[in-house]
Amino acid sequence: MKSPRTCPPQDWVPLLVPDMPSPQALLPWLERMHAARHYSNFGPLVKELESAFAEGFQLPIGQVTTVTNATLGLELVLQALDLPPGSRVLVPAFTFVATATAVLRAGHVPVLADVDAHSWMLTPDIARAACAVARVDAVLPVATFGMPHHMPAWQQFEHDTGLPVVIDAAAAYGSQWLAGAEGTLVFSLHTTKSLPAGEGGLIVSTRPGLAARVRELSNFGINLDPAADVPLGALAGVGTNAKMSEYHAAIGLISLQNWEHNSQCRRALRADLMQDIAQASPGPLVWQQQGHGGELMAPTLLCARLPSEAARAALEKACHRGRIMTRRWYQPLLTNMGVLRHCCTPLDTPNAQALAATLLGLPFFLGITHEQRQRVCTTLAHALAKFA
Ligand SMILES: Cc1ncc(COP(=O)(O)O)c(C=O)c1O
Incomplete structure (x- = not known):
């Protein structure tokens, strides 16, 4: 949902103007970062941001993890679900391209569903109807333009069908909560979103081990868990580099204050x-x-x-x-x-x-x-x- 054309010539009325923190507001955080000599690799600011998110969602810290952006977040969540290659993932036909490209890059097939005429979203009823006419192995609804989904209804859908559901909540930070339900949410912290960090993503998941697995995959797939079968520091899976930097975490923390x-x-x-x-x-x-x-x-x-x-x-x-x-x-x-x-x-x-x-x-x-x-x-x- 972003484009290089958000900064038009001067006399145009722009479409969007990001409200990022000022350089002055950022300076104390940069100084803190510099003093710690920690610029990436799950540094203190990333940890502080993740703690704040865990507190906001009232979840243990192990059920949230940050990533470099929501696109990679979606891709890694799909990878962490361990679906067989070529699984069919239901997505709304009306969404940003990243919803579908993440499915493809995770090795699966997007099945393009309709949306509700009023909320403009793929609802549990639409997903049920789609499952009656097509094979579906997982569902990836989108919180369209930040509008939140009713998570208890999706939890019921997961329970009834046995299919995993992941909400692409890219634009819905602050609107989309779990509301007491189980679920998996992927947020974007892009500069045009409700909690801008410049670039960034956040995974929130009550699915056992999912956030930890995404964290590991975001760090190349290197095992970060001393209790795992694989030795600490050994490669436990084929991951990528999708870690959030301390610079982005600093912007995210200021945005959280505002x-x-x-x-x-x-x-x-x-x-x-x-x-x-x-x-x-x-x-x-x-x-x-x-x-x-x-x-x-x-x-x-x-x-x-x-x-x-x-x-x-x-x-x-x-x-x-x-x-x-x-x-x-x-x-x-x-x-x-x-x-x-x-x-x-x-x-x-x-x-x-x-x-x-x-x-x-x-x-x-x-x-x-x-x-x-x-x-x-x-x-x-x-x-x-x-x-x-
Ligand atoms: C529905 C949806 N999904 C995914 C993304 C990708 O987010 P990011 O820019 O953090 O990769 C966007 C971005 O606009 C989006 O609107």
Whole structure:
């Protein structure tokens, strides 16, 4: 969900502006890091960040681990599940490419499922229906645009079907919790996400041994457990290097300190913008609805569903003329990507197809000015007048 085009020429209204900590805020952490002479390899700042996460999720420290990014996190979680090669992993057709590429790089086949028309997510009911028409060996639902899943429902699904479920919660830090259920969550700490560390990922899993195995795989596969059969320091599996550096952990720790304030500001901004835009729009616009998983606590982007494909095209064109950046998030659907077409199994995806024809991402960032907001609203009012 990121792109080099997030920094437009000056008079454009940008789509996103990351709110990373200032260099001044970072300095004391850099000094601490430098004094410890520890820059990577599960250093003190990574450990501090992981402790804070474990405390937040009320889990033992061994059930969380950090990684360099969510893409590698997904890949390593899939590897750690020890599914037979070529297993079929159900993913939503409407998601960022990394959900599917992680499945492929782990040696499995993505099976592309539909999403709910209102929450825009792959739900347990959709997964059950998919299992009735296709072989599925694991499920990888996405917390679409940060909207949380209801984990007790996924735990019930795992219990009923015996299939492992891993939630790609890339954009959902602070919204997606386990809610007392068992489960596995993979978060992104990318600069555009709700808890930015620049780059980074977080695995939270109550599945016995899973987080520890991912940690080992993130350190080349070298055994880190004195109690294991393999000697300490010997290669226990074929891993990679996906460790989080101390630099990224430092940014993550500062972002964690600011999280409550920033997430509150993001929620307030989203509500305000939705209200302004709905008032300016000559006809009704549709927004993502919360599912059973609770509220979106730290929105990172704003997507509106337009009344038709023609209305979306007209708004895109008007925004371009008005120097307002827009983005068709998660599009084209995975089903329609040439590179993926021959290595995925597509199912019927009517809701995802309808979404992909009408959804448009609009500017959303803390610090958006009054003038920029007005420009978006006026442009939208003019562009959509003839579609009312
Ligand atoms: C749904 C989803 N999954 C995975 C990722 C990849 O996250 P990362 O950039 O941390 O690898 C993203 C990033 O935007 C995403 O939106």
